[in-house]
Amino acid sequence: MAGKHLVVIGGGAAGFFCAVNAARINPELKVTIVEKSSKLLSKVKVSGGGRCNVTHACFEISEMVKRYPRGGNFVKKTFHQFFTTDTIQWFKERGVELKAENDGRMFPVTDSSQTIIECLLKEANRYRIEILMNKEVRSIRKEDTGFILTTGNEHQLAADYVCIACGGYPKTGMFDWLRELGHTISDPVPSLxxxxxxxxxxxxxxxxxxxxxxxxxxxxxxxxxxxxxxxxxxxxxxxxxxxxxxxxxxxxxxxxxxxxxxxxxxxxxxxxxxxxxxxxxxxxxxxxxxxxxxxxxxxxxxxxxxxxxxxxxxxxxxxxxxxxxxxxxxxxxxxxxxxxxxxxFKEEFVTAGGVNLSEIDPSTMMSKKIGGLFFAGEIADVDGVTGGFNFQNAWTSGYIAAAAIGNQS
Known part of the structure; x- marks a missing residue:
């Protein structure tokens, strides 16, 4: 797989988790994160009043899936591959201990979201992940050799794999670039x-x-x-x-x-x-x-x-x-x-809606319509109630996409 290139669209929790894990699983993979704003991991920063509600202390999949108004059947499949226990372990291996509060929400013991941000940035640095800021991907074209991504300033990027992890959109028109790829979108409505x-x-x-x-x-x-x-x-x-x-x-x-x-x-x-x-x-x-x-x-x-x-x-x-x-x-x-x-609710903006789940393979997070195209996080039609459930979906989906990409020969 020498010289293969993964481009992750979105510098949030799901995007970073996909990028750092794919690069770790396959050191020969070139990984680029493209973020449309001037900020990385902005939702991680404000979550839980600046403490970052990383996940929820729920260790039974059958119980956990009840916290997802949309996508419960989908996450029932994905959680078998990467669950709350794996999230806790992943951060622990990188020196970040999590603690559970009485209501089940889990935070870093430092009570600071900066701990999570620094951990993810350190991983990105360790695996030499390229990060491009202030670049919004406007279109994706599938070619025989891979993908061509065009950003707002007509800058083009070539990729062998693309993971779309740019979060939810508040307006249905903002999904048009994904409809052009042949995907069906459940119209977004506010949640939380x-x-x-x-x-x-x-x-x-x-x-x-x-x-x-x-x-x-x-x-x-x-x-x-x-x-x-x-x-x-x-x-x-x-x-x-x-x-x-x-x-x-x-x-x-x-x-x-x-x-x-x-x-x-x-x-x-x-x-x-x-x-x-x-x-x-x-x-x-x-x-x-x-x-x-x-x-x-x-x-x-x-x-x-x-x-x-x-x-x-x-x-x-x-x-x-x-x-x-x-x-x-x-x-x-x-x-x-x-x-x-x-x-x-605060800055914890969550939408219901996104790419129709029947078009995504839960075992790889790959599009069933376009080979090599993956989804992670809220861009898919999955959303949880408040309490760390949306982040757990971000870690899970990001990890599954990373494993599928990293392990492809």
């Missing part, structure tokens, strides 16, 4: 976004979080449970983000105008909550209802709900009117909120 609730009084409680809430999109089967954060524009937190990922296509079709109902105490339903409140009325009869709520809710949220239910927080439990009590039960178990629009 927060819910905007302009003018809703709940936003007065911004910064307040609840450890566990159940959120349901009214009129659909979409429902998720998890931590919820109230922001100055609406609602965020893992429960909302998971719901946005699973509902990405459905919510885009609604133009992000819909209503949600929230159960702030998901261990209760309307009937069991009513029974519990009756017990509290007798047990705490002389105490003020605003003093302390028996459900572990944040104090400000409890006071807000009492106010919305038309109850005076200085009232005693014994004097709590039935009408206000019924209203409080509804607010706690099926509180309805109108959502009008979305906001991208």
């Amino acid at each position: 976004f927060t819910f905007n609730m302009p003018g809703n009084p709940i936003t007065q409680l911004m910064g307040l979080s609840v450890e566990k809430a159940r959120v349901k999109i009214n009129g659909s089967k979409l429902e998720q449970e998890g931590p919820l954060l109230i922001t100055h524009w609406g609602m965020s937190g893992p429960g909302i983000l998971k719901l946005s990922a699973w509902g990405a296509r459905e919510l885009a079709a609604l133009n992000w105008q819909f209503s949600v109902s929230i159960n702030w105490v998901p261990d209760y339903n309307e009937n069991t909550l009513r029974e519990r409140l009756q017990e509290i009325r007798f047990g705490m009869a002389a105490q003020k209802i605003g003093n302390k709520n028996p459900f572990g809710l944040p104090g400000r949220l409890w006071e807000f709900m009492l106010e919305q239910a038309g109850a005076n927080k200085d009232m005693r439990w014994a004097d709590f009117p039935a009408k206000a009590q019924n209203q409080l039960i509804r607010l706690m178990v099926t509180g309805a909120f109108e959502v009008k629009g979305k906001t991208t």
Whole structure:
């Protein structure tokens, strides 16, 4: 394979992982990374609040695949070749230890994304990988001898193998250069976004979080449970983000105008909550209802709900009117909120959509339409919920493409 050339399009996690592993597996391979911007590994840098959520401490493939709203069946096959355990081991062998937090997210023990960036750059340097910045590939032409890539400034590159790892695109037109190769594209829609609730009084409680809430999109089967954060524009937190990922296509079709109902105490339903409140009325009869709520809710949220239910927080439990009590039960178990629009979650921009998975071989990440053309990361129609799942797909797909290219004679 002397003199063969791999060009990787995209200097992100998937692109770097493909490049460094292909060069390691086959030292005679020339590897070039082409990055359209002036920054390398920019998503790695901002992920997890600058700590880089490398992967998730999930060691069963059957469990892991449940975290991918799109591409679950595909990653079930790819994870058999390179999984979370392999990611942890790969970084460990290069001096980077990872640690798991209570929610399963895994970070470098340094708590700095720079550790991951430096590790990947060091590998690229070690294997003499050429890195071209500020060059956007506009077209790929397949020829008998390989590929010709043309960038925005009409610069041309010849390659024997191409791995497309440029991440997802927000607009369908941006995929046209891949459609020209004969690939089918699932139109992109945003995934992982927060819910905007302009003018809703709940936003007065911004910064307040609840450890566990159940959120349901009214009129659909979409429902998720998890931590919820109230922001100055609406609602965020893992429960909302998971719901946005699973509902990405459905919510885009609604133009992000819909209503949600929230159960702030998901261990209760309307009937069991009513029974519990009756017990509290007798047990705490002389105490003020605003003093302390028996459900572990944040104090400000409890006071807000009492106010919305038309109850005076200085009232005693014994004097709590039935009408206000019924209203409080509804607010706690099926509180309805109108959502009008979305906001991208931090810089962790994720899209649902990309190259149709039926056109990619999961055992090699090679195009089923064009030999020598590979895909890695979010350019394929795979996306995970928040928590390290998108990065794991990047490492896995990048590694599989690298192994397939590096091992070709």
